[in-house]
Amino acid sequence: MTAPLSPPRLLPSGDAAITVEFGRNIDDVANRRVLALDRALADAPIEGVTEAVPTYRSLLVHYDPVRIGFDELGERLTTLARLPVPPATGSRRWRIPVAYGGEHGIDLEDVARTLNTTPNDIVARHIAGDYRVAMIGFTPGFSYLSGLDDSLQMPRRQNPRLLTPAGSISIGGLQTGIQCLAGPSGWHLIGRTAVRTYQLHRDPVFLLEPGDAVTFYAIDGRQFVEQDRAAARGEFVAELVTP
Template structure:
């Protein structure tokens, strides 16, 4: 279903069914800050409506922002799905996009060869030195667009053009937890060991997923991430603190991210 143009923005939001227990509101095909701002604005509006406890919002169970759409999951036994969809589309039409109000993070990272197995090859491919690649990574401001692939895995845009390379031709069977990775225009961090085909250019001791936290995911859609280079001693100290559950990650969160929008 399509709606009339929203506040002069194009394209208008589209309502799409996701089975019999979820709706998606799509704001277009582009992956860009303006489209993502519309997604996050609707997410905030839906969560506010959900908190009111009023029908049909009381049946909403989960709200999931992506690059260019918002998925809203609901209990089909507790709500009229069609009515919820229409209310959702109307809310999308009425909600004005504002700059994302995410958090600003400065996360520690280590870039030596043992923790960055693809750094040298990526540098050579792009006509750079490994030090130049690291310099560009440290200067980049990465915006989290969505969490996916596995819990806590952030898809982040803002990778400098000179560092944008295709995925590996042959994926690895095991990527270590904490690996900082690049593929195309995206950067990511693997929350725990898993297969993966991205270029590994560093590693962070930051725990991207920890069930002892609420919420467990460190990052969220709309957050902004910068890297801070650390030496081997600090990396090991932080790694051990994470294992003991003695690390206060709040110290890495600088401020809300409005200024970076």
Template sequence: MIEIQSPRVLPSGDAALTVEFGRSIDIEANRRVLALDHAVAAAHIAGVTETVPTYRSLLIHYDPVRIGFAALSRQILALVPPDTPKSVVIRRWRIPVAYGGAHGIDLDDVARAHDMSTTELIARHTGGDYRVAMIGFTPGFAYLSGLDPSIATPRRASPRTHTPSGTISIGGTQAGIQCLAAPSGWHLLGRTPVRTFHPQRDPAFLLEPGDAVTFEAIGPAQFDRLDSAAERGEPVAELIAP
């Protein structure tokens, strides 16, 4: 039986508070975070201006002129689910990925580390049923839970100073979709033409915490076609279910 820990409410400056569920990355804690996030949104609490869900905590911004820390804490704690809720799926996406070669320069090394072929590694990666646990690091970067434990790989000893936008990577037990060119210590398996972040798009972020994601392997030629379509502003990620 999984022990349900009571959340801690912590002040985060004079206009925000954090509701913390545990102190480690945990799928059950993340489910409670997302359930509370949805409950707060539905409650329309006067003074709450923004919420930011993470793996194990929910940051809540508020206007201290309209509501104080103590009063808000009481209202928030009343919304915490008593049990671990089932996984809440907002939407389900199918994301195309070109694996290996120039798009995934670590694919061969990761396959060798797990004593399997690249074909098997791709099959296990595309076979995962992922959930967006949180958005962070850079705008739109999706941290995904649900990686097959058999391909979990420790982060690189020496991070790269540059990895391209759209990189599909794994680090430890996590998977990720990199939205912008940025440094990374994760292993690069492939690349997607999907723009998960675009500042001129409304909403700017394609993915939201709680979304489900599956990956579909594509070839280099198809990647180029979809990349050109994405550059023109056409949608290339498939929304399977609302």
């Protein structure tokens, strides 16, 4: 199958960034094209481009408008986006422990009520998922995962919370995520992990990369406390399963 790739949409994000949009929905094909363009740009840098930020469905390309204009950069990005997308390679897989519900996931019961089921059923369906890191963003290490069961989809909260705990595992729309730092969020909090996807004085500082595979398993509150201590010492806590 060699269907021609449709050109991406080039949307201005002000005068110093272009959103190169491959799709409007959460879609693995679009995400693979995003990551492919990101790699192509890293392999053949364009003068004036300052950094690129892959997301689910678009690559945000920051640039210096003194060195390159919107039209020229847009043309060059369109050309790079025509390159064939390399096949998905065997990615790393992480097993990540989560304490679900109660004080660790204050919205689990609400989510279960909204979806007309039980908290245990929500947890079972969340653990059953086979996820992939589609992007990292919002706050350091916040990993957005694709692969959420359609039946767990929840609209975001109308009024975002100003402060949510570090390590929150949450659902927003068709996305589920691992939040590393305490901060604002409009998503529904269903659990917490001790895994630090970002830790300054650890090697690597950022644990997950876009494209990594992720599965979750449930732990209790006591295990969470033990793992949290280990993570504070710099241990990964997450298990790395090599392909």
